[in-house]
Amino acid sequence: MEKMDEITRRLAIQQPVLKDAEALTESIMANLPPQKRPLGQRYLRAVRWLSSVAAVCLLILFYSQSRDFVQQPNDVDYGQSLQQFQPDYSQNLDKLPPREAFRQFVEMKRSRTSISDIKRHFAY
Amino acid sequence: MDIITNDIIERCRCGDQAAFRKVVQTYQQMVFTLAFRSLCDEEEAKDVVQETMIKVWVNFASYNPRQNLRNWIYTIAIRLCFDRLKSKASIEPLPEDEDYFSQCVSDSDTEKELENHELLSVIKTLVSRLSPKQRIIFTLVHLENLGTEEIEQITGLDAAKIKSNLYVARKTIREQLKLLGYGKDG
Numbered sequence: 169m170e171k172m173d174e175i176t177r178r179l180a181i182q183q184p185v186l187k188d189a190e191a192l193t194e195s196i197m198a199n200l201p202p203q204k205r206p207l208g209q210r211y212l213r214a215v216r217w218l219s220s221v222a223a224v225c226l227l228i229l230f231y232s233q234s235r236d237f238v239q240q241p242n243d244v245d246y247g248q249s250l251q252q253f254q255p256d257y258s259q260n261l262d263k264l265p266p267r268e269a270f271r272q273f274v275e276m277k278r279s280r281t282s283i284s285d286i287k288r289h290f291a292y
Numbered sequence: 293m294d295i296i297t298n299d300i301i302e303r304c305r306c307g308d309q310a311a312f313r314k315v316v317q318t319y320q321q322m323v324f325t326l327a328f329r330s331l332c333d334e335e336e337a338k339d340v341v342q343e344t345m346i347k348v349w350v351n352f353a354s355y356n357p358r359q360n361l362r363n364w365i366y367t368i369a370i371r372l373c374f375d376r377l378k379s380k381a382s383i384e385p386l387p388e389d390e391d392y393f394s395q396c397v398s399d400s401d402t403e404k405e406l407e408n409h410e411l412l413s414v415i416k417t418l419v420s421r422l423s424p425k426q427r428i429i430f431t432l433v434h435l436e437n438l439g440t441e442e443i444e445q446i447t448g449l450d451a452a453k454i455k456s457n458l459y460v461a462r463k464t465i466r467e468q469l470k471l472l473g474y475g476k477d478g
Contacts, residue, residue: 171474172418172465175397176434179415184328184337184408186321192338193316196345203307204350 296361304352312352316345319362323369329431330373332383332416334408340376344369367446370428377424385420389413390472397474419461421468426461433458 186192205213264272296318303311323344327337347368348355355364385393392413396406406414415435419427428447432438433454440451447454 170466171397171469172462175414175418178396179329179411179418180435180437182406182411183321183325184334184411186324186338186341189317189320192320192341193313196316196320196342197309197313199342199346200309200312200349201346202350203353205353 298357301355301357301361304349305355305357312349315348315361319365320345322362323365326366326369326431326436327373328408328412329415329435330370330428331376331380332412332419334412336376340369340372343372347372363442363445370432370446374424374428377427383416383420385413385417389416393417393472417472418465418468421464422461426457426464429454429457430461430465 262269296315300311300314304315320341323341324337327340327344328334331337331340344365348365351368355361389412392410396410396414419430422430429443429449432443432446438446440454443449443454444451449457
């Protein structure tokens with residue numbers, strides 16, 4: 169047998185003696201921190217927390233929207249309101265200098281109102 | 293070594309400290325032996341036992357009961373030992389260590405019980421020139437007598453890497469023995 173194997177075999181048989189094993193156990197038991205929760209439970213907690221936050225946000229949004237809705241004036245001048253939905257084609261953009269034409273084009277686009285705005289106006 | 297039943301494991305997972313005491317009592321000697329052989333330091337080995345057991349406790353809820361508990365504890369202990377070995381300067385054997393080594397090697401009574409400090413001297417002299425990884429692999433294969441499959445699970449290294457590390461470790465130890473005057477035939 170090779171010398172190295174002879175020595176390692178002997179070392180493998182002999183275990184070091186753990187003195188004061190009881191004291192070590194007590195020391196370990198006295199220093200135990202709180203256990204970590206498993207990953208699944210932690211995810212579940214995070215999901216619950218996020219859904220609570222989302223629910224609160226939705227409630228706040230709903231409340232603020234309904235307040236706006238109540239504050240709409242009742243005496244809307246429909247004739248005037250309708251004017252803003254009419255696109256102004258009176259300007260011939262081709263004849264304007266490019267910079268001015270672009271500005272007017274953007275202005276025109278901005279003044280266009282979405283269908284939902286029209287619906288909201290006519291709801292009163 | 294006491295057998296840790298599934299009931300004890302389940303109780304530990306639920307945070308039962310009395311059940312965990314049983315786990316500590318069962319495995320602390322095993323972790324101490326491993327750390328003692330890897331780190332060649334008795335006090336440091338005790339620290340590793342403490343750290344390992346605390347890690348086991350903290351992470352018990354995420355322990356998969358299908359995995360072998362002994363191997364799981366081995367994995368945690370090995371990682372701690374490896375981290376300590378990496379951060380530590382290499383251990384140079386002292387002349388007295390080499391004296392103990394010579395006494396141990398020339399002693400015909402191979403069954404004679406060695407004291408902790410004698411064991412340390414012999415291991416230190418033998419593995420002082422190994423890298424942390426080689427030392428861990430050598431300890432697991434030759435001193436802990438674990439199989440390649442178990443070592444793969446514990447260390448996360450594949451069989452080829454284990455073999456190559458072991459080959460270099462054995463070669464280095466042979467050279468060390470030659471330097472100390474112990475050739476192949478002693």
